[in-house]
Amino acid sequence: MYIGNRIRLFIGGFCIPALLVVTYCLNLWFQQGIAQHQQQMMQHELARIQQQISADLEQLQQLLTLYAPVYQQKEVQGAWQPLLAGHNISLFVEQHQQLDKLQGGSFPETHQLFTTLNNPAWLASESSGILLVDDQPVMLGYIRLPNGEVLIACRWLNDAYLAALEQTQVIHLRPLSAFSILPEATPHRLYQRLALPSLGNVPVVLELQLQPQLVAQMQWRSIPIVLLLLPCGLLIVALGYLWLRTKLLTPFSRLMDELAQIDPNTRIPARLSGKGGAEFRILADRINELLLRICRHKERSRITLESIAEAVLITDRHARIVYLNPQAEKLLGVNRRQALKATLGEMFDSANSLDAEIKQFMSSGGRQAEHRKMSLALSQPRILDRALSNLHDEEDEIIGSVIVLRDITDEEGLKLQLQKKADYDGTTALLNRNAFEERLPGFVAHASSLAICYLDLEQFKLINDNCGHDAGDQMLALVAKAIASQLDEQDLLARLGGDEFGVVLRDRSAVEVTRLLKQIVHQVHLQTIHHQGIHYRVGISVGIAFCQGEPIKASELLKDADIACIAAKRKGSNQIHIFDGRNQELAYERNAPQWALRITRAIEARELLLYFQPIRNLNGGSGRQRLEILLRIKGEQGRILPPAQFIAAAERFKLMPEVDREVIRMAFAWLAAHRTLCQQITMSINLSANSLGADGMLSYIADMQALYAIPSSCICFEITETSAIQNRQRAMEMLKAMRKLGFSLALDDFGSGFASYGYLRELPVDYVKIDGCFVRQLAVNARDYAIVKSIHDVCSTMGIETVAEFVESQAIIDKLSEIGVNYAQGYVIGRPIPLQQYSLPTAGLRLVTEPLAEPTAVAVSR
Incomplete structure (x- = not known):
């Protein structure tokens, strides 16, 4: 069993070596402790012996100090001798270069000491130390007497003295010189030297030796302890193994045998007993639960796969x-x-x-x-x-x-049906617009030349309104068949909208395309349906966009063909028009969606630019200074663009009411910021045809007037005659309401549309602006002169003042003054400039010289 072998390996490979290592470490630890204890004992003995010798030297010097007065009194010279008895002290006196022994033991003799001293002149006043006399250590102290004699006391450091210093059996002492060789240390011997205070030039050293029997006794006591630890550790390891075998290995082996007998293919597996302890019961319960879950999972999987x-x-x-x-x-x-x-x-x-x-x-x-x-x-x-x-x-x-x-x-099969319904028109069985646009890039991928044609039916709404949608669907089906009959299989045909079709022709010249489209127009015109005895036909307008020798952008060509189709409808019924990028009007139509987006962003960010053009009073009156508010938009590279592009786009996408609201707000805000000019100027603001009578426009003007507190007398709203006629009823209501608010009104571009003097009589206007087409050639064209004079005479009779537009020369001004026209507006009077540069000094119109800050986004003009 793997776990039993691993436990045995753990015991034999780890526990027993670890026990041996621990025993060895304990032995080292004991030895280290013994060595430290020996060192401490030696240091203690060194300190004690050094202290004892220092005390003996001090005692010797004190004896000399005590006995010096006694020696000087000759009458009591023998009285101090009993005091030295028993101390083994020899007493000498030095006088006149001679040394005499007064009292003492057998060592040292006078000649021995004198020879060692050699020159007693070195003796100072008093001192003490150890001196070697004939290689024997002598403790010596001396003191100089007042009469010049030197009293010397000696004590021999013999074996008896050293034995007294040892006191215990721990150490052994022997004196020696500093240059003596120290015996080699052994495990049972420990040596230490102590330098003694010496006299003369030869140092004296005392050797201390630890008694060998004491060292051996200390080492011997540590051995049984170490030997006792090893078998105890082995016994513990053996008992642990027996416990693991009984409590772990045997129950685990039984559990493994039970697991080996379980059949994984049975639906209800046998349960494990879990004998051997609480842990094995818990383990067996969890294994039983796991086996049951596995069996349940297998059963669910089997049922799921079969279901x-x-x-x-x-x-x-x-x-x-x-x-x-x-x-x-x-x-x-x-x-x-x-x-x-x-x-x-x-x-x-x-x-x-x-x-x-x-x-x-x-x-x-x-x-x-x-x-x-x-x-x-x-x-x-x-x-x-x-x-x-x-x-x-x-x-x-x-x-x-x-x-x-x-x-x-x-x-x-259902997908194919749905795909067919999604890609094909149910009425004509042609591709619808989504499928057409999806297939168009792949269709033109390998074409050297391409012609995209946009076909729009005419008079089709008449059939739907008079005959019903069923008849309209019938006509669409006939038209689709007529168009398809003239095309080849390589051509692409689709129904793009209600009455709009798209045709894509590859690798054909412009002549071939034009000839083919004329045949299509002819065939479509031949299609007829009958309803209640009436024959109905439809016409068709065709726009063509060509591309050859350059990267083909099918989506852009489709837009160009749509624009060309609009141009064809303007030319009449059954017309074909080819898109020309150099045609400015078509270019405006093509860019109208982008301009509409730019105008919307400019309105939201409040980044439109207001310009103004002055209007001169030709009668010399001292009335208000008149000016017309114009709108501009800032294009790329900071260039101010003409209003023709974006005004047409705004009118096409019904954005003019929002543009007019923003112009009114900006103009009123400027007047509020220059309130002193409100009594000196009259500001003309244009209202488009879409704004005239639009819901909420009148209330918006009233709200802006109240918000900025602008007097009505300084505002004049201009409307075109065409817009007034197209929205006659609503225009009349709004103009009358604006007159009640106090605003003055002007009819712009009079004479160029379909207006008549009858409409002029009904419209509540204060000014009529004569269209520039009659003013440009006024000085040289008698008919224009007559028309302008006629308009002015009628307006004068009706109490309406006249304004001439597009005045570009002094000769025209002279003719206008001759006729009696009240005001003139044009480049000769003043060109459009930013409104922020306007001011009105006491003597005429003046322009502020500081430049206008460039706007950061798109703006529009009108």
Whole structure:
């Protein structure tokens, strides 16, 4: 059993070596402790002996100090001798270069000491130390008497003295010189030297030796302790192993035997007993719970695989089938016994391409399922959705694959029907606009030249309104067939809208395209439907956009063809127009959507630019200074653009009411910031046809007037005669309401539209602005002179003042003054400039010299 072998290996390879290492370390620790204790003992003895010798030297010097007076009194010279008895002290006196012994023991003799001293002149007043006399250590102290004599006391450091210093059996002492050789230290001997205070030139050293029997005794006491630890540790390890064998290895072996007897294929596995302790019971319960969950999971998986509608097949790594559910048997028309150990290629594909795909997918090691459509020649041809996934084992190795087959034959048929409905128009059976735009890039990818044609029916609304939508659908079907009859298979035809068609022609010259389109126009015009005895026909307008020898952008060409179609409708019925990028009017139409977006952004960011153009009073009156507010937009590179482009775009996309609101707000705000000018100027603001009578416009003007507190007398609103006639009823109501608010009104561009003096009589206006087409040639054209004079005479009779536009020379001003026109406006009077540069000094109009800050976004002009 692996766990038992691992425990034995753990005990033999780790526990026992660890125990030996610990024992060895304990022995080292004891030895280190013994050595430290010996050192401490030696240091203690050194300190004690040094202290004792220092005390003896001090005592010797004190004796000399005490006995010096006694020696000087000759009458009591022998009285001090009994005091030295028993101290083994010799007393000498030095006088006149001679040394005499007064009293003392046998060592040192007078000649021995005198010879050692050699020159007693070195003796100072008093001192003490150790001196070697004939290689024998002598403790010596001396003191100089007043009469010049030197009293010397000596004490021999013999064996008796050293024995008294030892006191215990711990150390052994012996005197020696500093240059004596120290014996080699052994495990049982420890040596130490002590330098003694010496006299003369030869130092004196005392050697201390630890008694060998004491060292051996200390070492011997540590050995039993170490020897006792090792068997105790081995005993503990053995008891631990027996406990592990009884409480862990045997129950675990029993549990492993029970696990080996469990059959994984049974639905209800045998339960483990868990004998051997609470831990094994918990482990057995958890294993039993895990086995039960695995069995339940397998049972759920089996029931799921047999219940799902898809066919499921499991193969081994050689693509042989090892499992298939009942739905797979039903779908493939095989039974389980026939399918097992066979491959899909062997059953359905003689070339075994299916087996190759499965093996290739397994070799790739893909983690994500691979979905692919496949067809099998069963009893009935079926289209299947195949999901292929790799099957991994516990080591993440691929051991097979899982194939899920779903019958999508009906779904594919329904998809084809839905796709046809999504791509084709139900009325004409042509491509619709979405399918047309999707196929267009691929259709033109390899074309050397391309012509996109936009066809719009005329009088079609008449058929829908009079005959109903069924008749309209009938006419659309006839038109579609007529157009398709003139096209080849390589041409692309689609219905783009209600009564709009698109045709794309590849690799044809402009002449061929034009000839073909004329035939189409003729064939469409021949189509007729009958309703209640009336014959109905339709016309068709065609716009063409060509591209040749340059990268083809089909979407842009389609826009150009649409614009060309609009131009063709303006020319009349059944007309063909070719788009020309050099045509300024068509270019404006083409850029209208971009301009509409830029205008919208400028309105939201409040970044429109206001300009003004002065209007001169030709009668010399001292009335208010008049000026007309114009709108500009800032283009790329800071260039101020003319109003023709963006005004047309704003009118086409119904943005003019919002533009007019922003102009009114900005103009009123400027007047509020220059309130002193309100009594000196009259500001003319244009209202577009879409704004005239628009919901909320009148209340907006009133709200802005109240917000900025602008007097009505300094505001004049201008409307064109065409807009007034087109919205006659609503325009009349709004103009009357504005007159009640106190604003003055002007009729702009009078004479260029369809207005008559009858309408002029009804409109409540204060000024009529004569269109510039009659003013430009006024000085040289008698007819224009007559028309301007006629308009002025009628207006004067009706109490309306006149304003001439596009005045560009002094000769025109002279003619206008001759006629009696009240005001003149044009370049000769003043060019448009930013409103922020306006001021009105006491003597005429003046322009502020400081430059206008450039706006940071798009602005518009009118």
